[in-house]
Amino acid sequence: MNDKPVILVTRKLPDAVEARLKRDYEARLNPDDTLYSKEELIERARGADGILPCHTEHFSAEVIGRLPEEVKIVANFSVGFDHVDIAAAKKRGLVVTNPPDVLSDATAELTMMLMIGAARRASEGERLVRTGEWKDWSPAFMVGTQVTGKRLGILGMGRVGQVTARRARGFDMEIHYHDVRRLPPEVEEGAQYHGTLEDMLPICDFLSIHCNATPETTGLMNAERFALLPDGAIFVNAARGAIHVDDDLIEALQSGKLKAAGIDAYNNEPTIDPRFAKLANTFLMPHIGSATTETRDAMGFRALDNLDAFFAGDEPSDRVA
Ligand code: 8YV
Numbered sequence: 001m002n003d004k005p006v007i008l009v010t011r012k013l014p015d016a017v018e019a020r021l022k023r024d025y026e027a028r029l030n031p032d033d034t035l036y037s038k039e040e041l042i043e044r045a046r047g048a049d050g051i052l053p054c055h056t057e058h059f060s061a062e063v064i065g066r067l068p069e070e071v072k073i074v075a076n077f078s079v080g081f082d083h084v085d086i087a088a089a090k091k092r093g094l095v096v097t098n099p100p101d102v103l104s105d106a107t108a109e110l111t112m113m114l115m116i117g118a119a120r121r122a123s124e125g126e127r128l129v130r131t132g133e134w135k136d137w138s139p140a141f142m143v144g145t146q147v148t149g150k151r152l153g154i155l156g157m158g159r160v161g162q163v164t165a166r167r168a169r170g171f172d173m174e175i176h177y178h179d180v181r182r183l184p185p186e187v188e189e190g191a192q193y194h195g196t197l198e199d200m201l202p203i204c205d206f207l208s209i210h211c212n213a214t215p216e217t218t219g220l221m222n223a224e225r226f227a228l229l230p231d232g233a234i235f236v237n238a239a240r241g242a243i244h245v246d247d248d249l250i251e252a253l254q255s256g257k258l259k260a261a262g263i264d265a266y267n268n269e270p271t272i273d274p275r276f277a278k279l280a281n282t283f284l285m286p287h288i289g290s291a292t293t294e295t296r297d298a299m300g301f302r303a304l305d306n307l308d309a310f311f312a313g314d315e316p317s318d319r320v321a
Contacts, residue, residue, distance in 0.1 A: 114262025
């Protein structure tokens, strides 16, 4: 008789993670990596003790209310959990976990790439070379913005924000941050705290978003706040698209208020606003902040550590509900 807990795994995960899943659980895998609809998700969860989803599956209050009662835990592969209605999960007694820490390096790396790619016009340059349209050179050709020594404002100084600050110091950047709470000095490492976002924005040559998407942060970067940035600032978002208002970001890029933007997180992924791709001053990535072999393995293992603890009767270390 098989008494291993049954885990519904919604997406194709790295081989090493699936091997551990198969060893320790009765794993319902998704080898074709098809995206489950809401109804399929609920149907496939029948008889499962837990679910290991990605941010691509939405656990709204309705879905949580309709999950089979045997499902006791949702152990997310993603660190962001804005796709889960936490209040509804708590109400139902559904345990929810995420995998913090393990993707901070990869996401901070991508943030630096977005910052530099936007500032140094990487999209334009690459397109010129690839299309064979590069015809000449002059001192005025493809001149961008220097990153070294500039002021970087970090909105959300959590794990990813802190690693980004460390990497940016390698470029002699001056670090500023806004968060709901001030960090202890040893964690700040000289970064300057701003009690309000409005206080920080006017000094941001670069602004990088690293906060969670919550009702409080949704739409935070709107026209009013883009206007507070210095003219020619560079905007970077590798967190969640919900933090910026598409129309207002596009307007700021079109008017030249923003010199450029590096974006990895959008509203309505993957069906994003087509205007982003038409702008020459955007450097766009398809939500790949954590997409390295090392990190994707680590995310899966961390989700499994949470499942292991839960089914051993212990408190999972990364419980968010
Ligand atoms: C993940 C992310 O790739 O972890 C997150 O919150 O945004 C990404 O890095 C993705 O969400 C995994 O589901």
